[in-house]
Amino acid sequence: MSDIKQLKDIAAQVRRDIVRMVFGPTSGHPGGPLGCADFLTALYFDILRIDPKNFSMEGKGEDLFFLSNGHLSAGWYSILARRGYFPIKELATFRLINSRLQGHPATADNLPGIRFASGSLGQGLSVACGAALAKKLQGDNHLIYTLHGDGELQEGQIWEAALFAVARKLDNIIATVDYNNVQIDGTLDEVVTLGDLHAKWQAFGWHVMKMEGNDMEDVLRVMKQAKLETGKGKPVVILMHTEMGKGVDFMMGSSRWHGRAPNAEEFALAMAQLPETIGDY
Amino acid sequence: MKKYINSGNKDTRSGFGEGLYELGKTNPRVVALCADLTDSLKMGKFIQEHPQRFFQTGIAEANMMGVAAGLASGGAIPFAGTFAVFATGRVYDQVRQSIAYSNKNVKIAASHAGLTLGEDGATHQMLEDIGLMKMLPNMTVVVPCDFNQTKAATIAAAQWEGPVYLRFGRPKVPNFTPEDQVFEIGKAQILTDGSDVTIFAIGHLVWKALEAAETLAREGISAEVINLHTIKPLDTEAILKSVAKTRAVVTAEEHMMNGGMGDSIAQLLSRFNPTPMEIIAVNDTFGESGKPEELLVKYGLDAPHIVESVKKVIARKAL
Numbered sequence: 001m002s003d004i005k006q007l008k009d010i011a012a013q014v015r016r017d018i019v020r021m022v023f024g025p026t027s028g029h030p031g032g033p034l035g036c037a038d039f040l041t042a043l044y045f046d047i048l049r050i051d052p053k054n055f056s057m058e059g060k061g062e063d064l065f066f067l068s069n070g071h072l073s074a075g076w077y078s079i080l081a082r083r084g085y086f087p088i089k090e091l092a093t094f095r096l097i098n099s100r101l102q103g104h105p106a107t108a109d110n111l112p113g114i115r116f117a118s119g120s121l122g123q124g125l126s127v128a129c130g131a132a133l134a135k136k137l138q139g140d141n142h143l144i145y146t147l148h149g150d151g152e153l154q155e156g157q158i159w160e161a162a163l164f165a166v167a168r169k170l171d172n173i174i175a176t177v178d179y180n181n182v183q184i185d186g187t188l189d190e191v192v193t194l195g196d197l198h199a200k201w202q203a204f205g206w207h208v209m210k211m212e213g214n215d216m217e218d219v220l221r222v223m224k225q226a227k228l229e230t231g232k233g234k235p236v237v238i239l240m241h242t243e244m245g246k247g248v249d250f251m252m253g254s255s256r257w258h259g260r261a262p263n264a265e266e267f268a269l270a271m272a273q274l275p276e277t278i279g280d281y
Numbered sequence: 282m283k284k285y286i287n288s289g290n291k292d293t294r295s296g297f298g299e300g301l302y303e304l305g306k307t308n309p310r311v312v313a314l315c316a317d318l319t320d321s322l323k324m325g326k327f328i329q330e331h332p333q334r335f336f337q338t339g340i341a342e343a344n345m346m347g348v349a350a351g352l353a354s355g356g357a358i359p360f361a362g363t364f365a366v367f368a369t370g371r372v373y374d375q376v377r378q379s380i381a382y383s384n385k386n387v388k389i390a391a392s393h394a395g396l397t398l399g400e401d402g403a404t405h406q407m408l409e410d411i412g413l414m415k416m417l418p419n420m421t422v423v424v425p426c427d428f429n430q431t432k433a434a435t436i437a438a439a440q441w442e443g444p445v446y447l448r449f450g451r452p453k454v455p456n457f458t459p460e461d462q463v464f465e466i467g468k469a470q471i472l473t474d475g476s477d478v479t480i481f482a483i484g485h486l487v488w489k490a491l492e493a494a495e496t497l498a499r500e501g502i503s504a505e506v507i508n509l510h511t512i513k514p515l516d517t518e519a520i521l522k523s524v525a526k527t528r529a530v531v532t533a534e535e536h537m538m539n540g541g542m543g544d545s546i547a548q549l550l551s552r553f554n555p556t557p558m559e560i561i562a563v564n565d566t567f568g569e570s571g572k573p574e575e576l577l578v579k580y581g582l583d584a585p586h587i588v589e590s591v592k593k594v595i596a597r598k599a600l
Contacts, residue, residue, distance in 0.1 A: 058356045107383050115354050117382045120374050126344045127379055130351020130359075133336060137312070137357065157375070160344035168336070 008216055009277040010082060011041040015247040016274040017078035017091055017281060022261045025095040028103070031257035033075025035180050035213065035242035036147065040079045042219040047227070049142060052084040055112035063142045064131055066116060068124020069149035069178065070104040071259065076113075077101050081281070085113035091281040122155025124148060125175060129161050132170040143230055146175045151183030154192055159204070165235040166205035173235040174226045175206075178213065180244040182255045197239060207234045213242035248273055282498045283473050285491055287455035291428035293484075294392045294449055298323025299428075300435025301360060301390075305331045311439055314349050314361045316342045321451075322362040322392050342367045346375040346387070353385040358439050361387060365394035365407035365448060373413060380444050381417040388438045389414075393451045394424075395535030396563065396580055397485055397573035406568035412540020414446040415513045422513040423466060424448045424534075424542075426487035428456040433464035434510065441466050448484065450535075452573045455488045469516035471523070475505030478591050479523045482533040483509055483542050486561075486582060490533055493587035504591060512542050517549055524550060529598045530558040531590045535582060538562035557597040559590035 014037045022028035033040075044050070048063045056062075067076050074094060081088045086100070093099035100109040104119030116127050124146050132144045152158065165173055177197070185191050194200070201208045207229050211222040222238060229236045244258070245251030248270045262270055304311040305327045312334045313327055319337070328335045336352075338345040342363055349361040361368070368391040369376065380387045391410060398406050415422045423445060425434040431449050438445045445466075472487070473494055482490035487508045494504040505523055509516070524530055530550065532543035543560035550556045563580055577583045 057354065059354075060356070115383075116350070116385075117378050120378045122343075123347050123375055123379050126347020126375070127351040127354070129344070130348035130353070131355050132351070133348065134352050134355025134357055137333075138355070157341075157343040157347065160338075160341035161347065164338060164341065164344055164348065167339070 004216055007041055007045055010045060011037045011216065012275055013277045013279070014041060014075060014078045014082065016276060018074045019248065019262065019267065019270045019274060020280065021074045021078065021091055021094040023267045024092060026261040027095050028074050028261055029071040029259045030074065030261070031244040031251060032069065032149065032178065033072045034248065034251065035244045035246045036072055036178055037075055037246070038216050039176065039213050039219055039240060040075055042216060042223060043145065044079050044083045046220060047223045048145065052113070055085060057115055059115065060138065060140060061142065063145065064115065065145045066124045066128050066131070067105060067118055067147050069121060069147060069152050070118030072147070073103065073105050076105065080113035086111060088281045121149065121152040122157040125158055125161035128173055128175070129165050129168070129170055132172050133168065135172055143227070144173045146173070148175065148177050150177055150179045150181065150188060150194065151191070153177065153194055162201070162204045162206065169233050170235050171231050171233050174230065174238065175235065176238045176240050178242055179239045180242045182244045182253065182258070184255055184258050186255055201237050205234060206237045209236065209238045211238050211240045213240035214246050282494065285457040285472065287457050289456060290453040291456045292451060292453045293425065293428055293431040294321070294451060295323045296425070296428040296431030297390055297392065297435050297447070297449055298326060300432040302326040302330065303432070303436060304439050305334065308358065308439055310356065310358045312336065312352055312357045312359050314338055314345050314359055316340055316345050316363045316367065318363055322390065324362060342372045343375045346372045347379050349387045350379040350383060350385040353387045359387055360390050362390035362392065364405060365391035365410045366405055369407065369410040369413045377417060381419045384419045384443060386443060388445045388447060391446065391448045394448045395450055395484065396568045396576040396582070397450050397452045397535060399452065399573045399576065400570050402570040403567035408537045408563050408568065409540060410448060411512055411536050411542060415545065419444055420513065421445045421466060421511070423511050424483040425464070425510050426484055426508050427454060427458050429460050429462060430458045430464060430510065433462050437464040437466050450485060454485050457488065467511045467514045467516055469519035470508040470510060471519070472506040472508055473504065475503040475527060477503045477527060478529040478531060478595055479505045479507060479527045480531045480533065480587060480591065481507050481509045481542065481546055483512065484535055486533040486535055489582070489584045490587055492584040493591065496584065496588050497591055502591065502595065509542060512545055515545055515549065520546060520549060521553055524554055524556050528556060529594045530556050531561065531587060531594055532558070533561040533582065533587055536562055538564050557594045559594045561586060561590055
């Protein structure tokens with residue numbers, strides 16, 4: 001699908017889903033997924049070569065996506081449901097007892113679309129490296145995509161994996177960093193600065209790209225360009241600028257909305273800003 | 282009493298290396314990873330034969346566990362090898378989330394476990410790994426007792442669906458189980474039949490338990506020695522059956538008492554058949570440098586201590 005209007009409508013609905021899902025159990029993380037809604041929409045509705053109706057754990061003959069920053073679960077679940085992995089109405093069970101939609105993604109209840117648990121940060125790039133090796137062993141030229149938080153890059157394991165991916169020439173990986181500059185305790189610079197992130201990835205040997213993550217046209221353009229950069233001996237990383245909480249004015253750019261649900265009044269304000277486009281769950 | 286013959290001392294880590302080499306020939310899904318310790322884990326033959334199925338991760342164990350999980354997710358059967366201390370404590374969260382909770386078919390090959398690592402001292406003498414691993418849902422925990430059995434257990438681990446923690450060690454120890462054995466995960470191995478006491482042992486201490494049983498036999502005490510090589514899932518049927526007969530238990534392991542094999546048996550017996558019991562293990566202390574045999578004596582993990590504990594527990598049974 002490359003109809004921009006359709007993609008924007010889906011992303012708008014996903015944003016509305018996220019806030020409704022977090023409001024339901026009065027628990028969850030709205031800020032991150034609101035910022036990544038455009039990226040996840042473009043990825044699942046345009047970029048990934050996938051077969052949602054025939055989900056398999058191994059994913060042979062498909063592109064794979066790993067969400068390393070598992071607290072973006074509300075956004076990922078909304079995308080997966082709207083893409084056809086499981087019934088849209090199941091979104092109403094997010095974070096509730098006996099739900100397959102755990103607070104952070106999990107495989108235990110066989111929710112289609114999910115291949116790894118995530119939530120404890122820093123592990124997704126290593127998993128992606130293993131999946132990329134498996135693809136190469138099998139002669140499968142499909143790609144491995146990941147999403148990471150910028151704060152997540154403070155985890156040492158990320159840089160272990162960054163070294164490994166280059167050493168093993170895993171040029172079938174496209175990693176994306178949600179570079180919104182906000183983490184729980186404040187801005188990146190207030191917590192532990194990442195310094196020149198572009199130079200760091202470059203020094204590790206990655207092909208580094210930039211993307212405006214809240215501009216659907218730019219997301220599509222850069223993601224397609226990133227595909228063309230695969231198979232050239234280097235893994236690819238995209239530094240994706242986004243605004244945390246994008247779409248709800250009072251949630252934007254503030255670490256306050258990393259992991260907090262709106263109250264009834266805030267919810268009403270948010271709903272007024274988030275139009276229903278393709279239908280609520 | 283059935284006699285066991287030592288066919289010559291060999292290290293269990295070499296048994297792992299042989300098992301991996303065998304799997305390389307027979308199972309194309311098997312791949313291996315190592316964090317800069319290929320020689321210590323005797324992975325050389327596999328690597329030489331199948332360089333494209335081996336992945337050196339460097340000194341980055343957290344990444345190695347994640348990469349192994351990713352490979353498993355793609356349908357491979359990865360054996361990720363390093364020292365027990367780095368295979369568990371250092372990477373507990375990676376093993377917990379990416380392997381156990383995600384239920385990936387990863388085999389964690391943990392060498393140099395226990396005090397018998399020897400001279401390297403307490404930093405490397407892992408004594409908490411069985412506890413850490415057995416607490417994880419989905420994880421299977423296997424501790425074979427000699428070279429031949431470690432080879433067989435490695436092969437069995439590849440056939441077992443799901444995460445496995447396979448623990449072995451560094452020193453050359455008696456090799457007494459059959460070369461052609463088929464290893465059954467989860468099935469306790471009764472080595473000697475006895476009526477007065479059951480000695481459950483694992484790893485290097487199984488041979489010590491057999492030595493102790495011989496000494497006891499000469500004194501008229503009949504010991505049933507069971508190699509409880511699978512700590513999880515526990516062979517509860519075999520344990521309860523033996524204990525119902527002997528009504529006295531001694532356990533022996535090269536591990537911390539808290540969280541070890543004896544602890545698993547104590548839990549089982551306290552619920553289903555409370556029985557006098559002695560637990561031979563390291564009791565809430567770190568190890569130290571020394572020769573393996575010296576360490577086993579100093580920390581009370583040798584045959585004379587097993588004999589002493591058997592007598593103690595039999596005396597309690599009579600009360």
